[in-house]
Amino acid sequence: MPRLDSGSYFGRLVDWEQGGFCSISPVASEWSSERRYIGETLVLETTFRGPQGEARLTDCFAMREGGRHDPYHQILRVVDGVKGSMEFEVRVAPRFDYGSLKPWVRSHGERLFSAIGGDEGLVIDADFDLAMVDRHELRARIEVREGGRHRLSLQHVRPESLDYNPPEPMSRRTLDRRLSFTIDWWNRWSSKIGYDATNRAAVVRSAVALKALTNAPTGAIAAAVTTSLPEWVGGVRNWDYRYSWIRDSIFTVRSLGDLGASTEADAFRRFMERCAAGSVDDLQILYGLGGERRRWLNEWEIDWLEGYRGSRPVRVGNDASSQAQHDTYGYLLDLAWRWAKRGNVPDEDYWAFLVAAVDAAAKSWREPDHGIWEVRAEPRHFVHSKVACWEALDHGARLATQFGFEAPLESWARAADEIRAAIEAEGYDAQRGVFLQAFGSENLDAALLLLPRTGFIAWDDERMIRTAEAIRAELSVDGFVWRYRDPDGLPGEEGAFLPCSFWLAECLARSGRRDTALEVFEVAAATSNDLGLFAEEYDPASREMLGNFPQGLTHLSYISAAIALWWEPGQ
Numbered sequence: 001m002p003r004l005d006s007g008s009y010f011g012r013l014v015d016w017e018q019g020g021f022c023s024i025s026p027v028a029s030e031w032s033s034e035r036r037y038i039g040e041t042l043v044l045e046t047t048f049r050g051p052q053g054e055a056r057l058t059d060c061f062a063m064r065e066g067g068r069h070d071p072y073h074q075i076l077r078v079v080d081g082v083k084g085s086m087e088f089e090v091r092v093a094p095r096f097d098y099g100s101l102k103p104w105v106r107s108h109g110e111r112l113f114s115a116i117g118g119d120e121g122l123v124i125d126a127d128f129d130l131a132m133v134d135r136h137e138l139r140a141r142i143e144v145r146e147g148g149r150h151r152l153s154l155q156h157v158r159p160e161s162l163d164y165n166p167p168e169p170m171s172r173r174t175l176d177r178r179l180s181f182t183i184d185w186w187n188r189w190s191s192k193i194g195y196d197a198t199n200r201a202a203v204v205r206s207a208v209a210l211k212a213l214t215n216a217p218t219g220a221i222a223a224a225v226t227t228s229l230p231e232w233v234g235g236v237r238n239w240d241y242r243y244s245w246i247r248d249s250i251f252t253v254r255s256l257g258d259l260g261a262s263t264e265a266d267a268f269r270r271f272m273e274r275c276a277a278g279s280v281d282d283l284q285i286l287y288g289l290g291g292e293r294r295r296w297l298n299e300w301e302i303d304w305l306e307g308y309r310g311s312r313p314v315r316v317g318n319d320a321s322s323q324a325q326h327d328t329y330g331y332l333l334d335l336a337w338r339w340a341k342r343g344n345v346p347d348e349d350y351w352a353f354l355v356a357a358v359d360a361a362a363k364s365w366r367e368p369d370h371g372i373w374e375v376r377a378e379p380r381h382f383v384h385s386k387v388a389c390w391e392a393l394d395h396g397a398r399l400a401t402q403f404g405f406e407a408p409l410e411s412w413a414r415a416a417d418e419i420r421a422a423i424e425a426e427g428y429d430a431q432r433g434v435f436l437q438a439f440g441s442e443n444l445d446a447a448l449l450l451l452p453r454t455g456f457i458a459w460d461d462e463r464m465i466r467t468a469e470a471i472r473a474e475l476s477v478d479g480f481v482w483r484y485r486d487p488d489g490l491p492g493e494e495g496a497f498l499p500c501s502f503w504l505a506e507c508l509a510r511s512g513r514r515d516t517a518l519e520v521f522e523v524a525a526a527t528s529n530d531l532g533l534f535a536e537e538y539d540p541a542s543r544e545m546l547g548n549f550p551q552g553l554t555h556l557s558y559i560s561a562a563i564a565l566w567w568e569p570g571q
Contacts, residue, residue: 008020014306038183053081058077125155242286269568278349391455446471
């Protein structure tokens, strides 16, 4: 708290002993549980059953009416008795600054406590008695009977505010009202989604997950909510994805926009312009959720944490922020093009920004970059990046023509033709009839499945059909698709990259091979957990999720594939 990219309060996922936790669990030696989201919301409901009764735990982040710029930053946990009685143990053990600091817990009455340390603070409010343990932890035992309810609130505060404004307990009515409002808020948001095919529930679940990745006060969109969940258990490919990548965010708003939720697209567009200070020269590929550039993103290792199942290091920050990734220009123009198709007209400042982005693409396409996969090796001439630069030039020219804006259309057209000629000469294997990962390479890359999205090539072009089929043959195992097979400058292994499977399914569906597309889609879709959430990667051998979770890129790719298979916007 207070943001997805802030230091953790409860980080047990990456260190069981030091990470901190808040648990509500049955005391009985034998019990079972099952969980679900309530309707089309992000409110989680877990039902516990024991020998003497049944109870229901409801968890949520409290939403606030009109609270986009002043959210509550509050976790609500509510236990309801369903039948009989059940006894629960409640433990609240926050650990600040990624587990390095045991906070100072102070009592403000039997049921109200604060935990402070450094620049972090938490108010713990319960309608049952909590006991302090070693000034660093709170515990309680509660008996929940049929019709009874117990409430626990955990709310972020600035620690200095407690010196002047001691916390006051919230009434049970207030907490219940916040829970009810949160359920209603999510149902209202989900009702905007126009998708009405048979698998609506799964598509809406992915859309809700994407919405949950947004930082409402700024419009930023995180790639995932976790850091350092490993791409291979015990390995070192452990990255921090709690930041806003331009590419992933534009993919996200595109998917949400296809479903009828377009507000997020405009919020991110404005966020991106602010972050770059209106200048493409100062553009980065990713930002902190508040728009931070360097100080928030510098990558460092937390050497005191053991990592998820011993997977070290645990990292904070991401050095990819300093990489050159030329596909960014194409996605910026794709965002603008889709925004304009919804009836919007770029103003003078926005058009100047877009012209600079197109000019940058015209200049940069000749240079190597680190590509969509952010390889930590020498830059290369990735075909996907070249095509995205072509997209920037093509969409820029379309926008200029549509609105009568001044632009160097002739030079843009020449640059676009040069890119196409270079790709067809150096990024295409004429003997096999397939596109290649990079100039001078004979290898394939699953990012090539995205080429038709740019307009560079049709989905049913024979070259694209052969490329998709070659990727399916050479980069897939047991129906799952890997990103690539060649060395990338990093030690260790990784799993199948789930978005690639959904990209392949979309590619097959849009080229008329629906039955094969459905097979690929169903294999990847089966990797979600019981709540319909997807990880970044998957190990078919052990049947384990890998990588950060839930992963926005997987969810948005699931949506795109589902639309291609079952539904088109406007149907």
